[in-house]
Amino acid sequence: MLALKTYRDKAKGVPDLLDWAALVDDGIVLGKSGALLAGFYYRGPDTASSTADERNYVTERVNAALARLGSGWVSWHEAARLPSAGYPPVEASAFPDPVTRLIDAERRRQFTTHGAHYESDYALVLQYTPPLRRNTKIQDYLWDEDPTAAPQSPADQTLTAFKKALGDLEDALGTVLTVRRMTSYTHVCAHGREHLRDELVNYLHFCLTGDDTPLNIPPDGMYLDAVIGGRELWTGDTPRIGDRYIACISLEGFPGASYPNILDVLEHLPVAYRWSSRFIYLDQHEAVTHLHRYRRKWKQKVRGFWSQVFRTQGGVVNEDALLMAGETEAAITDASSALVTFGYYTPVIVLMGEDRGRLLDSARMVSREVQRLGFACRLETINAVEAWLGTLPGHPHPNVRRPLIHTLNLADLLPLASVWAGLDTAPCPFYPEGAPPLLYGSAPGSTPFRLNLHVGDVGHTLVFGPTGAGKSTLLGTVAAQFRRYPDATVVAFDKGRSMLALALACGGAHHDIAGEASKLSFAPLAALDTPGDLAWAEEWIESCYQLQTGVPPTPAQREEIHRAMRLLSQEKGPQERSLTDFLLTVQDEKLRSALAPYTISGPLGHLLDSTRDGLSDAAFTVFEIEELMALGEKTLIPVLLYLFRRFEKSLRGQPALLLLDEAWVMLGHPVFREKIREWLKVLRKANCGVVLATQSLSDAVRSGLLDVLLESCPTKILLPNEEADKSGTSQVPGPRDLYTAIGLNAVQIGILKTAAKKRDYYYLSPEGRRLFSLGLGPVALAFVGVSDKDSVAQVRELAASHGPDWPFHWLQKRGVRYDHLL
Template sequence: MLALKHFRDKAAGVSDLLNWAALFEDGIVQCKDGSFLAGWYFQGPDIQSSTDGERDWLAGRVNAALSRLGAGWATWTEAIRTPAASYPPPELSHFPDPISRLVDEERRRQFMREGAHFESRYALLIQYTPPLRRKSKVADLIYDDDPTERQSPADRVLQAFQKAISDFEDAIGDAVRLERMRTYIVTDRHGRDHLRDELVNYLQFALTGEALELNIPPAGAYLDAVLGGRELWAGDTPKLGEQFIACVAIEGFPMESWPQILDALDHLAIPYRWSSRMIYLDQHEMLAELRQFRRKWKQQVRGFVSQIFRTQSGTINEDALLMTREAEAAIAKTSSGLFGAGYYTPVIVLMGADRAELLENGRLAVREVLREGFSARVETINTMEAWLGSLPGHAVPNVRRPLIHTDNLADLLPLASVWTGRDHCPCPYYPEGSPPLAHAATVGGTPFRLNLHQGDVGHTLVFGPTGAGKTTLLCTVAMQALRYAGMRIWSFDYKRGMLATSKAVGGQHYDIAGEHGGPSFCPLSVLESEADLAWAEDWIAACFELQTGRPPQPGERDAIHRAMLLLRQAGSERTMTHFVSQVQDETIRAALRYYTLEGALGRMLDAEHDSISFGRFMVFEMEDLLALKEQAAVPVLLYLFRRFEKSLDGTPSLLMLDEAWTMLGKPAFRDKIHGWLRLLRSKNCAVVMATQSLSDAIRSGIMDVLIESCPTKIFLPNEEAGVTGTPENPGPNDFYRALGLNETQVEIIRTATKKRHYYLVSPEGRRLFDLGLGPVALAFAGATSPDDIARVRDLERIHGRQWPFTWLNEKGVAYEALQ
């Protein structure tokens, strides 16, 4: 006869260790001990730029919400650090040339390199264990309710739980952004519907470290068997399935706490799950614990003999006296009702297939915790209990006995987050799902997804002193913007900073009024529509006013109009010389002769046709043009503006103005930018303006419009940012404060590293980031010196379109593997 006892092993399995029983309601799990469990994903504010007052407010709001919880309640506040490997796939980008594709491929490989980038998610789970049934029966005897309205105990507890978590969500919702873990339905490829739940998926992740979406069994049970179907080897370093488990216990707290005291853990470049469990007590339970604590220390203030004979001559134990006073202060604090208390157990759980690497990561976490003034250790014989206690819904294992108040708890929790930007471009005019403009990095290897757009507005201001990396930023933005299909870039450059970048990606770079002979234009060449005709007449009137100091009189306007009609009939002969020959007013002829071949500006404005081709990436060097007097510069600017405006057809466009406030010195330029900021949004065009002079920006006369119209601002490092001036001569700090920055933000700008860090401020968030440029990107975006520019021109003349690869070879950049 076959002995069956060999196959009836009674040893506990993983499912026997778990407290989860069934999915009871939408987003609510019932546990084996009768408790209910619910959860949220949450996102706290990015506190890097927050003042002390803002941090205190956040901690105070969270304390107010947590202090409402009492006996039977427990929370798990969790920060999950996972590798970030979400660089947009190549098919979502539309780079039109080999160099921009090469630069993006370099950035992709840097980003995707294993262990290079990590990002954090945050979860808050709450559990309520109802009182014992006998206590409920006593309450039923005390309160005389209508018997016909009585609910079943389970329904009554569930209803109370749902109301309590709704009230809790309202109380904490103004401090952090909450998203409830809910039930949802998916349809498989066979057309069958399956029930899934975000809370169950999270419990699966907390248990195994694997992000999976599970189908819920019929009737929602049995979750312990569904989630716990793994082999478990216990020991100092347990192994669940293929994953080893290590736990770091945080203990030995410092003498005082402050908001986000453990924020450094959010910057660790290792994967982990940091679980902060709090088991709450009612006020009378807290007071009983504290009084017992006070009694223990009070007995140690004086010696045994002094206590027996009640003398005051014995030696006083100062440490015991101090602890007694602290206990009395805690009792007073608890009695106020403004603070709750409970048992706090923080554990950092690490999981991985490589045991040696896992333990090394554990030691790294210990060192970081020690650096913050806490004690920490990698668990050994207590690992299993520490791991079980970290799982949401398991309030019994690994309870740390010392009490803490909820205001200290609010300081210890991972409430602050690192703002990483949107993972897609938010502009509604771009195709849905378009990738962000660029991927950068911030503290702790956390990725930062750079977007200039806030909704459909992409206007951006860039402020920074000379040599801080402003031109490199603009070049990088331009190259990365080419990822969007049909992108057109117009850049008004200053000192040829964008020459190498534009030529490398197949763009055109023109020196307007340059010493080597710049391009020439035919402003009256396009007269087909009535709008073209009206603009041409206004342009002639502007030229006339620049020469005479007065606008044309009505009769002179009529003469201009008649001459323009004749010029339109002339077909191809539409030069300034032809116009002057057609106009019948001698005053107009004399004023406009300056712009014909007979005058000084004829070389630029009296061509038979434009000598430039208007493509997808146009760069106009403005230094020499802006050095001219207004009679020469303004007509050229007005014509370039006209060509730019006519190129806007709804496809993505970018207008970049380097040293914008040098250009704003020209009234024509200033008035045009004023209008552009208000109108170009509807044309799907973003304006990026950069300057090194904050004072010029403030005094430009349109600073209020710039701040209102440009929701995104990027500040470059400035070691003088903290310098305060006088009312007559404001300093950099005064200008930064006028732009709405607080003292913390100004300090970030002051201490940031030049040519590496950039500080972005937008309505969605604030973050110091690093472009993380590789050798290929730097070879072009960083080629801004006069020697680099001269060499690029030489190589282009010798090698033609192949010059970028020769340039990379000269720089010693290995690029072959990226092609």
């Protein structure tokens, strides 16, 4: 008979140190101690753009939510800073030309060589330990929620009450934070088998091992301590679990006062860590009892021993003890008010890594940054294992620290502010699933920024900024990076030829409308094949009439337009429908005289009175309209209306982007003002985003369109403006008044004032807000940062002499090396 005692080692292993037992419900873990555990993922606002009142409001609401908890409750508020996802792989994008591929290759190289990038995720894990059954027996006789309901076991009653408390807390926190419960889900493996997984279990596994690999839950849900804790653990002053060493930094001393997000510096560190803030809640009577002990201790120190024994009024008074006794009285008042809840707070920052030397260097760097804020902290040695165990959600007993603070102080110390890095995929539901973001930018600190123009399926964007702030460079970069999406279409209305180099380099079409050497002409009445075409053509004629006369056509004139347009569509072919042919069928003299300037006999006939359209379809088209804008709105608006119609008909559901630089301000004319809301809605449904840019915010206000555009364009990008804080008068509003009108607060206006021109951009949308920079390299700048007359002339010369290979000759001429990017 084989003796098994030799193989039955009774020494404790990692599972014996853990309290996790079983997954008993959706996202709820039962501990060996009988405690219930549940978790949330949350994200707070980016407070870099928040005022002091806004930050205080967040902490007040979090305090109000947490103050509901009492004895038996423990919370772990955690911020896990992890390496950011890398730059999208080459195969994730579909750049159709070598130049935009080269630009993206340069941006990928810059992203990967500028050091590691980190992002923070936030979790709140709550544990509730129900009281002993004998202590709550009388409750069953005094209270029954529903006498008609089927009787529940004590375990089911506790679970039901726990779920209700979680729901109430989620509702309370959801007013200021984005909160999501950790839940269970089903995973189908490569063999087609279904496995149960749970986000809370996965997070517990990450806390223990630093590994974020999801785990399959055993069919019976037990035993989680063995499922999660199947790792080797070496103790010591620098413990190691598996291949990762563990360093713990404990915060011991605190500043004299707290303020919201006092530990915000941790959100910008270029190091991976898990910052755990454990709080053990106390009921009101327990907190008051503890505080009375503190008060008695300090009062005993106010006067010396002999003065107390003989009850004399002499002797030296300990002013510090007297002050502390007064503060203890104030704390007792706070505890009695029930506006805050007191408890024991234990903050620990956990770092894990395979290189022990590098790990300790990172730990010392974190310790120095925290100490600069007035905190006293210690790199744990002999207490390292105990400190680490205390950070694991569900383990309230190890490493209990005794500083008694209340939930309002706790809210100031918690990671409630997040550095928003943007969405890691394109949020538009019309794009391919998992499509990469539009572009990767850079920002202060080590957190990247992923720019997306879309908020849901709406990609309309406003761009405001003064002259010379980098608006044209931004639009060119957006156009170049947008070509990463399959079958993407980009149409831009440019001013100043800032997109000429990019358009020609990408094999697109560049049209100088009304330029000196331009021979471009349009045939707006050529397409009259459908009722929609006829309706648009009639409306276009009415708009031209109103522009010339200042009044809309009469009902009789509208009827005459309809008759003449129908006759033109029936008697003339697509290549024979000119504006002159239309006027030959019009019997109204006022209509003919008003529309005559647009015919070949008038000054604008070379633009609009053609039988054949000079445009060709291209995936990237740029219209230069500086000379066209100089001709006035009577010329500009008819041309824009036709080009918009042509662009609208080219939309087939493919990703499309329409860039309007300055021209949109002219659309405030009454002819177009009534149409723009519906037009933006039509383009949204056709999977097209519209970017409206202007140098003057005051022009946008005077256009009469600002209210419509603010409603229709959820994304805004603001450029630096050193005059942003200048106020005006009631007659002449200043920049500050205009920025306030679009919803900016004083902090955001200050950001615009101090930001660097041609480098920084301020992104603002319902998804988040962030100051970022494009981080363009020499290759990108050679195509998106070229607008001076000499460079434009050189580009045209090279394009004419070298054909499709001219972009590489252009790079060589500018001294830009690109061989390493091919």
